[in-house]
Amino acid sequence: xxxxxxxxxxxxxxxxxxxxxxxxxxxxxxxxxxxxxxxxxxxxxxxxxxxxxxxxxxxxxxxxxxxxxxxxxxxxxxxxxxxxxxxxxxxxxxxxxxxxxxxxxxxxxxxxxxxxxxxxxxxxxxxxxxxxxxxxxxxxxxxxxxxxxxxxxxxxxxxxxxxxxxxxxxxxxxxxxxxxxxxxxxxxxxxxxxxxxxxxxxxxxxxxxxxxxxxxxxxxxxxxxxxxxxxxx
Amino acid sequence: xxxxxxxxxxxxxxxxxxxxxxxxxxxxxxxxxxxxxxxxxxxxxxxxxxxxxxxxxxxxxxxxxxxxxxxxxxxxxxxxxxxxxxxxxxxxxxxxxxxxxxxxxxxxxxxxxxxxxxxxxxxxxxxxxxxxxxxxxxxxxxxxxxxxxxxxxxxxxxxxxxxxxxxxxxxxxxxxxxxxxxxxxxxxxxxxxxxxxxxxxxxxxxxxxxxxxxxxxxxxxxxxxxxxxxxxx
Numbered sequence: 001x002x003x004x005x006x007x008x009x010x011x012x013x014x015x016x017x018x019x020x021x022x023x024x025x026x027x028x029x030x031x032x033x034x035x036x037x038x039x040x041x042x043x044x045x046x047x048x049x050x051x052x053x054x055x056x057x058x059x060x061x062x063x064x065x066x067x068x069x070x071x072x073x074x075x076x077x078x079x080x081x082x083x084x085x086x087x088x089x090x091x092x093x094x095x096x097x098x099x100x101x102x103x104x105x106x107x108x109x110x111x112x113x114x115x116x117x118x119x120x121x122x123x124x125x126x127x128x129x130x131x132x133x134x135x136x137x138x139x140x141x142x143x144x145x146x147x148x149x150x151x152x153x154x155x156x157x158x159x160x161x162x163x164x165x166x167x168x169x170x171x172x173x174x175x176x177x178x179x180x181x182x183x184x185x186x187x188x189x190x191x192x193x194x195x196x197x198x199x200x201x202x203x204x205x206x207x208x209x210x211x212x213x214x215x216x217x218x219x220x221x222x223x224x225x226x227x228x229x230x231x232x233x
Numbered sequence: 234x235x236x237x238x239x240x241x242x243x244x245x246x247x248x249x250x251x252x253x254x255x256x257x258x259x260x261x262x263x264x265x266x267x268x269x270x271x272x273x274x275x276x277x278x279x280x281x282x283x284x285x286x287x288x289x290x291x292x293x294x295x296x297x298x299x300x301x302x303x304x305x306x307x308x309x310x311x312x313x314x315x316x317x318x319x320x321x322x323x324x325x326x327x328x329x330x331x332x333x334x335x336x337x338x339x340x341x342x343x344x345x346x347x348x349x350x351x352x353x354x355x356x357x358x359x360x361x362x363x364x365x366x367x368x369x370x371x372x373x374x375x376x377x378x379x380x381x382x383x384x385x386x387x388x389x390x391x392x393x394x395x396x397x398x399x400x401x402x403x404x405x406x407x408x409x410x411x412x413x414x415x416x417x418x419x420x421x422x423x424x425x426x427x428x429x430x431x432x433x434x435x436x437x438x439x440x441x442x443x444x445x446x447x448x449x450x451x452x453x454x455x456x457x458x459x460x461x462x463x464x465x466x
Binding site for chain 2: 033120156157159164166182187193195198218225226
């Protein structure tokens with residue numbers, strides 16, 4: 001028992017150190033660029049010897065591979081799954097935005113490393129990253145086209161709208177602070193809300209969310225509005 | 234006259250070559266990183282000798298300075314001017330989004346170079362770049378807070394909403410193709426439309442844009458909606 005527990009403590013400590021190396025490396029790759037960062041820089045930033053770093057990673061490429069392999073491909077898979085599970089456009093769009101935003105917000109550093117260093121990835125990873133990006137865009141465009149065709153979404157150029165919503169989500173990697181005041185899930189809620197309001201026609205939004213009271217309120221507002229316009233004439 | 238014209242042709246040719254160097258350099262800085270790009274790479278990509286490049290720029294830092302000095306600071310100035318000229322929240326937000334999106338779409342490569350290499354800029358330029366970014370964010374937040382206070386915008390966390398709208402605009406630098414099918418001004422229109430729909434309350438949107446016919450249409454829709462809800466009960 002004692003021996004087992006000691007082994008598991010050791011392997012946990014090892015995992016933690018490996019995680020720290022990845023975190024420090026990703027920060028440096030973002031600050032100094034992949035090519036501007038040396039194994040020595042990573043060791044120095046962690047206050048350990050270079051040998052300690054080489055114990056976990058053969059070289060810098062090895063670190064980049066480990067950093068990017070987790071997030072690469074993931075976004076595409078998530079987007080595809082969401083669309084298969086939810087055929088209805090409004091719900092599907094909400095699912096796509098929520099899941100993509102949550103992924104970016106959960107792994108902001110990795111996301112930035114991939115975005116910044118895609119050209120430097122090994123060919124296989126680079127292909128995986130590009131395929132994933134294309135898959136995400138394709139799923140957003142598909143849902144937006146379906147929503148427009150069903151009369152639920154405002155008419156727009158689907159590709160521009162898709163990129164605008166993706167921009168809202170992706171940009172989070174550049175500003176969100178996981179240790180800051182605003183909780184991750186609150187950001188997800190806000191982004192989803194903004195995205196749906198941006199795209200879904202009012203009457204569908206209201207049909208989807210409103211109550212009878214809300215409809216009555218809306219009716220009164222419409223009547224007031226009509227009155228104002230008639231007076232202006 | 235002949236002499237003058239020859240001089241101006243020469244200086245035009247010089248300007249064109251300088252512009253080409255900047256364009257090729259920005260593409261390489263994005264692809265390979267600033268530190269991964271050499272003066273030789275730039276010369277090779279242009280099919281000229283290194284000496285030809287050194288005729289225009291003393292070194293790589295000189296190219297980076299020239300590339301970034303145009304766009305750095307510009308976004309902040311534009312955002313500040315917009316807010317001074319337009320105090321009304323809906324119009325101000327529309328102005329901010331349109332002008333910021335147009336700037337990013339007009340100089341996408343420069344924008345990406347700054348975003349990617351901010352840490353590598355000379356201290357003065359880096360400070361200018363950060364101040365400008367802060368100024369833009371501040372102006373967006375100010376307008377969003379004013380719109381919420383006036384009851385014209387939906388309630389939200391102003392900072393998250395500001396970053397979401399900035400993300401829509403900034404992301405354009407990563408996908409927009411100036412030589413592609415979609416004209417720049419169409420993208421500006423779409424982004425502004427999405428941003429306003431995302432943020433402005435329906436009734437204010439309608440007050441701002443609608444006609445009497447539109448209000449009548451809305452009234453009929455609200456009555457239909459009310460009927461449906463009452464039947465469901």
